[in-house]
Amino acid sequence: MLARPLAVESVAPTNPLNETMMSRLARALGPQKGNSLASAILATMGIPCLETPQDLCDFSNHLIGYGGLAEAVGRSLKVMALLRSAIDRPIAARKDGTRTA
């Protein structure tokens, strides 16, 4: 049986994309690990939360690099972002934290 999604203490202001990301990470990795991983990646990206599909795509590419279940969640979230017209781009190109609408 699949575990129900657990409430996660948000690391950032909420919006539907951010909530989806947090919920999926919590479900796959547990709330604590999910929360800390999300915080670490958002800090690397230099943004407080995900706001656009492009943010979600960039976040997913970071997540994929962690391997295991994090990678599985990352690949799923990346598809979600691409379906919403995000553009896949290398991690190195977005260290400045700029957003793409």
Add this chain to the structure above:
Amino acid sequence: MSFLHADYRKCLDASEQVSWALSSVVPPDSRLDFSKPFMPEAMFLAHGLDSLTSDEKLKLNQIFGRAYGYLFYFVEAYIVAATMEHARAELYGDEHALRALLRFTEEEVKHQQLFLKFGDLFERDFGSAVGLTDSPQEVASYILSKSPMAVLLVTLHLEIITQAHYVDAIKGHTGLDPLFVSLFKHHWLEEAQHAKLDVLELEKLRMGAATEQIETAIKEYVEILDAFGGLLARQAALDVTSLEAAMGKAFPEETRTQIEHAQTRSYYRAFLWYGLTNSLFQEYLAERFPSLLAQCGELAARFGQGRL
């Protein structure tokens, strides 16, 4: 029925209730009855051609039926690829959505197998070769190069026409080959859920999309219909050659042109016009894509007359 109040759980329940096995719909000893037409007259516009005998019309009708089934096989190639992506995006998300989308994908692959089996039965007993448009991969690749919202709009259009064809023209038509009718009845049973799932997935993409993204999707939807129209016109031309092969004769150029035009109109009406004029599709567009609804009348008139 409206698509505007669908939900994943209901789609899943309905899918489980109507599910069927390929082996029960097309048992190993299945045969098509070539003494009967496959396509209803309402969809087969060449039935009115004075230049063809009744035998020639029957053969052309069956050639049309063969291509009709193949074209569904053809478009399901891209639908499978697209739906797999939508299912993948639901991993660790909504369990009902994930299951419904996985079933959707599995059912589309099953439908492809259904149409392949139909093709095998047809080729075994028809007596001559039937030309079919090639390169389904290229068509799938072209469609999938467009925005996901445009792809879903086209998918919804196609899912809706399968229902409209069966309910409006094929269901209860006792003069048609019963196996052909049965294939499309079973196809329709599962496609009814697919259309609702398309709407649910479209809503996810539409919400939060910028106005320009929605307008791009609408423009690309029309581009895909135009490209599909080109493919259908090529199929119509192949049908003329297939009919000549089946009858063992060459038609005069004027008759060839008449047959090709009638077939083009039949394909355009079946695959393009039927969707654009469908009341459920229009109701959905009015609510969610009003600027596309405004173009439907002009597009339907163009395709209804058999021209791009």
